[in-house]
Amino acid sequence: MERRGVGLTEFLGAEKEYDPVRRTRWKKNYHFGAFHTNSRGFLGPEFNDHKEPGSFRIVCLGDSASVIPPDHTYPAALEQTLRNGMPDRRIDVINASVAGYDSGQARLWYEDEVDKIDHHILVELHFEIERNLQRAPGRFGVVGVDVEDRQLRHLRDV
Numbered sequence: 001m002e003r004r005g006v007g008l009t010e011f012l013g014a015e016k017e018y019d020p021v022r023r024t025r026w027k028k029n030y031h032f033g034a035f036h037t038n039s040r041g042f043l044g045p046e047f048n049d050h051k052e053p054g055s056f057r058i059v060c061l062g063d064s065a066s067v068i069p070p071d072h073t074y075p076a077a078l079e080q081t082l083r084n085g086m087p088d089r090r091i092d093v094i095n096a097s098v099a100g101y102d103s104g105q106a107r108l109w110y111e112d113e114v115d116k117i118d119h120h121i122l123v124e125l126h127f128e129i130e131r132n133l134q135r136a137p138g139r140f141g142v143v144g145v146d147v148e149d150r151q152l153r154h155l156r157d158v
Helices: 008-012 074-085 103-112
Strands: 016-019 023-026 055-062 090-095 121-127 140-146 152-158
Touching: 008 121, 055 103, 074 090, 074 121, 103 121
Parallel strands: 055 090, 055 121
Antiparallel strands: 016 023, 121 140, 140 152
16 A cells, blocks of 8 residues: 555554554554553553453543553553542553544444453543534543443533
């Protein structure tokens, strides 16, 4: 694939590879500085699909707003805040975000892989590039899905 004289590797970046459905995805087991993916191509450490008994698990899905800066992402901050507030409960936050994904690509990723992971809550955060006509540019929207009853809830604009 060529794009204006740029090869596929340069277009995707060193951390991504071609995906026939979503166009791009994180490379598996990629490490560069504070940025790393696991053996399944998710950000962060390895995890099991089935959560530990008594644990509470959140999956975060989004674009670069959920990835940058790699050493202090909002999913990592969310996990630390919840663990500090509930020290007697196991809290796990999985960052399933992929920089550059729009909501359509994120949905395909969720349906193909992410939904297989046991979780209580899905938090999706996308920089509103694709909806600039409906909202002010640069606004963020936070949407949560209660996966127990599959109800989509718009939580707030930030």
